Amino acid sequence: MAGSLAVVSRSALKTIVYRYGAVVSSVAVALGVSFVLRPYVYPRPLVLLALVLSIWGRGLGPGLVGAGFATVTVGLAFPQLLPRYGTVSDAAMYILAAVTFCAFSGTKVRAEAALRESEERFRRVFEEGPLGVALAGKDYRFLKVNSALCRIVGYAEAELTQMSFWDITHSDDLEVNRELAGRLFRREIPSVRLQKRYVRKDGEIIWVNLTACVIRDAEGLPWYGLAMIEDITETKRAQEEAIARQKLEGLGVLAGGIAHDFNNLLGSILATSEVVLSELPGGSPAYDGVESIKNVANRAAEIVCQMMAYAGQENTVLEPLDLSGLVNEMLQFLKVSICKRAQLTVDLPPNLPAVRANAAEIRQVVMNLITNASEALGEKEGVISVTLAHVRSGSNQFADSTPNLLQNEHLRLAVSDTGAGMTQEIQARIFDPFFTTKFTGRGLGLAAVQGIIHNHGGTINVVSAPGQGSRFEVLLPCTRQPARDTRDIPVPAAARAVGSGAATVLVIEDEEALRLAVSKMLRKLGFSVAEASDGPAGLDLFRGNERKYDAVLLDLTLPGKSGREVFEELRRMRPDVKVIITTAYGHDSVRKAIGEQEPWLFIRKPYRLSDLADLIRSGCLHKRTGGHAAG
Numbered sequence: 001m002a003g004s005l006a007v008v009s010r011s012a013l014k015t016i017v018y019r020y021g022a023v024v025s026s027v028a029v030a031l032g033v034s035f036v037l038r039p040y041v042y043p044r045p046l047v048l049l050a051l052v053l054s055i056w057g058r059g060l061g062p063g064l065v066g067a068g069f070a071t072v073t074v075g076l077a078f079p080q081l082l083p084r085y086g087t088v089s090d091a092a093m094y095i096l097a098a099v100t101f102c103a104f105s106g107t108k109v110r111a112e113a114a115l116r117e118s119e120e121r122f123r124r125v126f127e128e129g130p131l132g133v134a135l136a137g138k139d140y141r142f143l144k145v146n147s148a149l150c151r152i153v154g155y156a157e158a159e160l161t162q163m164s165f166w167d168i169t170h171s172d173d174l175e176v177n178r179e180l181a182g183r184l185f186r187r188e189i190p191s192v193r194l195q196k197r198y199v200r201k202d203g204e205i206i207w208v209n210l211t212a213c214v215i216r217d218a219e220g221l222p223w224y225g226l227a228m229i230e231d232i233t234e235t236k237r238a239q240e241e242a243i244a245r246q247k248l249e250g251l252g253v254l255a256g257g258i259a260h261d262f263n264n265l266l267g268s269i270l271a272t273s274e275v276v277l278s279e280l281p282g283g284s285p286a287y288d289g290v291e292s293i294k295n296v297a298n299r300a301a302e303i304v305c306q307m308m309a310y311a312g313q314e315n316t317v318l319e320p321l322d323l324s325g326l327v328n329e330m331l332q333f334l335k336v337s338i339c340k341r342a343q344l345t346v347d348l349p350p351n352l353p354a355v356r357a358n359a360a361e362i363r364q365v366v367m368n369l370i371t372n373a374s375e376a377l378g379e380k381e382g383v384i385s386v387t388l389a390h391v392r393s394g395s396n397q398f399a400d401s402t403p404n405l406l407q408n409e410h411l412r413l414a415v416s417d418t419g420a421g422m423t424q425e426i427q428a429r430i431f432d433p434f435f436t437t438k439f440t441g442r443g444l445g446l447a448a449v450q451g452i453i454h455n456h457g458g459t460i461n462v463v464s465a466p467g468q469g470s471r472f473e474v475l476l477p478c479t480r481q482p483a484r485d486t487r488d489i490p491v492p493a494a495a496r497a498v499g500s501g502a503a504t505v506l507v508i509e510d511e512e513a514l515r516l517a518v519s520k521m522l523r524k525l526g527f528s529v530a531e532a533s534d535g536p537a538g539l540d541l542f543r544g545n546e547r548k549y550d551a552v553l554l555d556l557t558l559p560g561k562s563g564r565e566v567f568e569e570l571r572r573m574r575p576d577v578k579v580i581i582t583t584a585y586g587h588d589s590v591r592k593a594i595g596e597q598e599p600w601l602f603i604r605k606p607y608r609l610s611d612l613a614d615l616i617r618s619g620c621l622h623k624r625t626g627g628h629a630a631g
Helices: 002-036 043-055 060-077 079-085 087-128 147-153 171-185 233-279 287-310 323-334 359-377 446-455 512-524 535-542 563-573 587-594 609-621
Strands: 132-136 142-145 192-199 205-216 222-231 319-321 342-347 354-357 382-392 405-417 459-464 470-479 504-508 528-532 551-555 578-583 601-604 628-630
Touching (some): 147 205, 147 222, 171 205, 171 222, 205 233, 233 287, 233 512, 233 609, 319 359, 323 342, 323 359, 323 382, 323 405, 354 470, 359 382, 359 405, 359 446, 359 470, 446 459, 504 512, 504 535, 512 528, 512 609, 528 535, 535 551, 535 563, 551 563, 563 578, 563 587, 578 587, 578 609, 601 609
Parallel strands (some): 504 528, 504 551, 551 578, 578 601, 601 628
Antiparallel strands (some): 132 142, 132 222, 192 205, 319 354, 459 470
16 A cells, blocks of 8 residues: 555656656746846746746646745846836736636647547447457558457468458459449448458458448548448357257157158058968069058158158267277178278277167168268268277266266267368358259258257267368267167067957047058958048947957047046046057157056057067967057
8 A cells, every 4th residue: 555655746846847857847947048138038938938948738737836945046136127127017917927827728728638538439449349340441451440340360460451341352252342332332222231251360260240441531432441340159159059949849740740740651551461471372573563662662661751850850869888898880881782892991999988879870870971971072082080089178068867877978079081071151051951962852861860869969060171081070978878789689578379369359449540550461460350430430349348358459649538638538448448548659769658657558650560560469368567668
């Protein structure tokens, strides 16, 4: 505190000495000159001139002090003047001069201070404002830029003042920007406000809001351009992510809406084709055609499943998985299908933490990424690299709700190629459904991959540039649980020795073609079948014949009475009846609709009739508990 006061005191003393000392010193010099040249120079005008010049700009206080000093010293230096004019007249003359000139100088000082304050205010607003600000000449070259603009575009001020707006504008925006700038300088429009792209010094493309106008002289001629620039890259990225989420949600609504009806149709096609195939004699010329119909329907069913996965509505079972082993297994399978001129480099360390994943879906991800890398090489020589690493990156969105997940710990699967690479425009669309740069009809591709990874609580990113290849990185959260064997374990079919003829099945299905085909095939397999097209009809058949039926095949989405209501009514009439729920939705959706408090079986549409027959036999042979899934 004492130190601060001392500094203030010294500063105040310097100010006093500067202001008052200058006046006194000027008067003293004038007196000295007058005394030396007293025969030739009259002292009063010279002292008066010195007093006026010295107090100009220093204020009234120093002026009055100078006037008093001049009065006394003139009288002492030139006593012969006092009788003639007197001290009072001298003092009045000097004081009047001091007051007059101080009044004029005060106005000047205030004007200069206001000007300096205004200039400082403008300078600080220009330099310290959060927006980038630039002044540009009629040739659009930068005349003056602030530090915010330098931060936005990554150039130093000295570099920018050697450049023009066009040097940092994205090439795709140049034509439109030039046209708008021309109209602005020609006074066709008062100002310009638009979103555009700049290219930073490091090559990064950023989005900005640009507001520009032209400052004109008194005659209305263009003087210079004024531009204010706001970096909206993060906002733009957030908007794009929001749009992507909306697209995902929209597709989810679409997929959920069409899944049931579309899969009913596919189920009818598959079931009918199986019935026809079973009735065709050996060597029939129609056999291959019907088999082709069946295969096409199966492919269509797979596309629906991909849509559901992309939309996040495919609820799959996630288990601890050895990702290194699974990728290695897939590579052995894919080696024969990748480009023959490609060199495959692999780095899959053993003993990595397990990830919580669905083996079948991760196989689809690996196959899609490696196939894309191979297609990127085409017939040229190149390298496909597949690496796996344990990294700490970001946070797991499911870590709080899934205790066994390790917070911030991931396995990073990277698949890279030395192919042609991708432009920014292509990268922005590669995760769109059905987008391709090769030919149409390729399915959901990377869109389904993105949906699968998202459902696993992971992320997928791509780094690419034309001529520099591409690198896809997938991050999947680790789990504390040990990995389970990923090899396919064949599901044992139920003992077909069970007498089918003893089993009676009630089929409650509103899709007529599917119901007829299923019922016909079950009868061919030896089952007794009763059919109902809706819930009330099915309950009427069941009521009074509760012990007649060994199993009920129940569609979850029925007109009138819902599948859940029919299920509950069946259980009230006979608690131990075997009910097989069928729907186009996933197993978890059925669990939410039906619950786990009662035993039930599940088969997803579209299904193979042989799988349905096995499930019916299994349900008749064994008593199951809540929600066993098939198919």
